[in-house]
Amino acid sequence: MRQSQLFTKTRREAPADEVSKNAQLLIRAGFVYKEMAGVYAFLPLGLRVLENIKNIVREEMNAAGGQELIMTALQRKELWEKTDRWSDEKVDVWFKSTLSAGGDVGFAWSHEEPISDMMKGYLESYRDLPVYVYQFQTKLRNELRAKSGVLRGREFVMKDLYSYTTDAAQHKEIYEAMIQAYQNVYRRIGLGDITFLTFASGGAFTQFSHEFQTVSDVGEDIIYIDTEKRIAVNKEVYTDEVLAHIGLEKEKLIEAKSIEVGNIFDFGGSKSEQLGLMFKDETGALKPVYLGSYGLGITRVMATIAEVMSDDKGLVWPEGVSPFRYHLVSLAGADETLRARADQLYDTLTEAGISVLYDDREQRAGEKFADSDLIGIPFRIVVGKNSTDTSFEVVTRSSGETRTMSKDELLQHS
């Protein structure tokens, strides 16, 4: 992509009404646009990051047996009344509206009810199970207060997978597979080292749920980490009894603030019974389908990366999620030789299927470097006085390290 053609605009200063670092940087670098409090649009650069994150998640979900689908954003009142979660007293984040033709609808803040209700038409026998389906959906939540920029908005993209199994034993298999898949995701997007599997409250359904918590001072949760075992306990269930149950020693735990970047749940059979989602087992007996749900906030992950990986110059994208692999910065100016050299390198890399943002603009070096630092692509190739036809200056964004690389090395470097 030629930067002269890219729809974006960097800003020297952040808007005065944004205090959170993730929103400041993402707006300044031209990744997101703020529509209103807690509601952000994703511009081409930001969308590329989102899609990269989604693709990593998609690959891991598919590998674990998940099948992608997409549910609706409009939901039926009657369905949510069945599980007693329609009233504003029970769920205070509902956006609701009425149909012109008559009747009430809700805007999707979660999809357990509709997706499980739908399953009634498809899951009738133990032969139909297990089923693992997931989607990437925009969730709408009427939060009393939006905060922390993109981290906690009223509109956000979430991956939610639902597992339908015959019993606890079958459920355990997918649940363990999901824990592994989630850990793969966080490792691949670059948050693996600071993201911990965390024991948390299971709400009304089970003793525990598991969260994935990324250590950050802007987080809203407090966790206690065992750095050797790489697991943690959320403050909400941090008791001697729970520690003993999990086998953690209090003295070894480190307290930290953290961002919840994922949450997986064991619902058991109770919700299925409420909804009438039953199947016949081998003996012909009618049983409730065993339900699990697995959430992962895509936009929140993007904001978390912006928050924890950035420096005073701007964003620093991990290789797995960066909008481009290389930022090719041409300092050719009026020098036709340099321009041709940059053009040729851009063509070569692009034809090899490598994503390159090519800063072919007329701007001066300082502005280009500042923009490049702000946008945060992992590797910057500088075509200028230090380059030749065969060797190029390459700067690593995260470390600032500069080295010289050949075209072949650029093509193979990964």
Add this chain to the structure above:
RNA sequence: CGGGGUGUCGUAUACCGGUAGUACGCUUGAUUUGGGAUCAAGUAGACAGGGUUCGAUUCCCUGCACCCCGACCA
């Protein structure tokens, strides 16, 4: 929802009860070209409504928006 704060060109800001200024951006021209260049000319603004006042962007009220703390976050 409770408490606190803020609304001035596209962005960041200044001043002021009496002609709203600066920087960046943007437009045009010239000179520049390895870390946000220089010069010149131009462009563009007081959240909305009401009140006080000879006169309100400024003071007061209401609304709206945004930010922060808390509460909330299956």
